[in-house]
Amino acid sequence: MKRTPHLLAIQSHVVFGHAGNSAAVFPMQRIGINVWPLNTVQFSNHTQYGHWAGEVLAPQQIPALVEGIAAIGELGNCDAVLSGYLGSAAQGRAILSAVAHIKRANPRALYVCDPVMGHPEKGCIVPQEVSDFLLDEAAAVADFLCPNQLELDSFSGRKPESLLDCVAMARALLARGPKAVVVKHLAYPGKPADGFEMLLVTEHETWHLRRPLLAFPRQPVGVGDLTSGLFLSRILLGDDLRSAFEFAASAVHEVLLETQACGSYELELVRAQDRIAHPRVRFEAVRL
Ligand SMILES: Nc1ncnc2c1ncn2[C@@H]1O[C@H](COP(=O)(O)OP(=O)(O)O)[C@@H](O)[C@H]1O
Ligand SMILES: Cc1ncc(COP(=O)(O)O)c(C=O)c1O
Numbered sequence: 001m002k003r004t005p006h007l008l009a010i011q012s013h014v015v016f017g018h019a020g021n022s023a024a025v026f027p028m029q030r031i032g033i034n035v036w037p038l039n040t041v042q043f044s045n046h047t048q049y050g051h052w053a054g055e056v057l058a059p060q061q062i063p064a065l066v067e068g069i070a071a072i073g074e075l076g077n078c079d080a081v082l083s084g085y086l087g088s089a090a091q092g093r094a095i096l097s098a099v100a101h102i103k104r105a106n107p108r109a110l111y112v113c114d115p116v117m118g119h120p121e122k123g124c125i126v127p128q129e130v131s132d133f134l135l136d137e138a139a140a141v142a143d144f145l146c147p148n149q150l151e152l153d154s155f156s157g158r159k160p161e162s163l164l165d166c167v168a169m170a171r172a173l174l175a176r177g178p179k180a181v182v183v184k185h186l187a188y189p190g191k192p193a194d195g196f197e198m199l200l201v202t203e204h205e206t207w208h209l210r211r212p213l214l215a216f217p218r219q220p221v222g223v224g225d226l227t228s229g230l231f232l233s234r235i236l237l238g239d240d241l242r243s244a245f246e247f248a249a250s251a252v253h254e255v256l257l258e259t260q261a262c263g264s265y266e267l268e269l270v271r272a273q274d275r276i277a278h279p280r281v282r283f284e285a286v287r288l
């Protein structure tokens with residue numbers, strides 16, 4: 001029997017609704033991953049509501065929890081670490097030391113970093129020191145990096161002029177260390193208005209994917225977290241990068257269709273669960 005992969009997911013938890021681990025854990029479990037959720041913050045709700053209650057996990061808890069898993073002899077079973085929304089730069093550094101510890105226990109373990117940097121206009125609030133940490137420290141350690149366009153712009157220090165320029169910017173990121181960069185949401189001058197586009201770049205390949213742009217009165221949150229979680233999960237289940245990329249785009253689209261049909265602001269993950277596991281439409285990536 002094939003072994004079920006294990007994934008340590010280090011990102012936010014919200015009591016109500018879906019963002020961070022609260023967006024990614026259930027879908028990852030639903031498609032066959034043993035998820036170890038480690039919550040960097042516990043907030044009442046995601047920050048785009050404008051106010052929230054709760055607190056940030058003390059950074060020293062991250063190595064302590066990982067040490068606890070090592071002490072029961074399970075750390076070597078960890079196949080990958082996913083990091084997302086961070087409450088402080090100190091948490092980020094604690095994650096990098098946890099990643100080093102895990103890679104000693106299992107040299108094949110992957111580290112995937114979703115560099116959540118915040119988007120003040122949208123109300124996604126992330127401390128500036130976290131962005132600096134992601135730019136200066138995390139990118140060099142990550143095996144895969146999954147920025148959105150704003151995050152790619154921050155890494156590059158500029159905005160793109162075209163689709164090919166986005167490719168060049170993502171490709172330049174590879175030089176910092178990651179083996180692959182997934183841009184979860186592209187924006188560039190001349191982009192067709194009716195599409196939602198993504199990019200996957202490795203040393204030798206570039207894949208571009210387009211899916212329909214759906215209309216929402218308020219843009220749902222947690223879409224990026226869901227995308228990076230499903231992408232990594234499919235890789236752990238044996239997909240190649242292109243297939244994992246196509247699967248993530250297709251399953252996320254199913255969630256958004258259900259969310260739109262329900263008129264919800266929060267992602268309808270429970271209602272969409274069967275279609276997350278078996279998306280009805282497969283969006284194909286095109287080689288650039
Ligand atoms: N097919 C789609 N149609 C409309 N909006 C979408 C679609 N897919 C994703 N979105 C929205 O696009 C945005 C992607 O956000 P962005 O900041 O680029 O990435 P992230 O979710 O990682 O922060 C989100 O607001 C999400 O709700
Ligand atoms: C607590 C929390 N976690 C994670 C996110 C990131 O969500 P997304 O997947 O939309 O980037 C947000 C965005 O506002 C948030 O408030």
Ligand SMILES: [Mg+2]
Pocket residue numbers: 116148224225
């Ligand atoms: Mg994001």
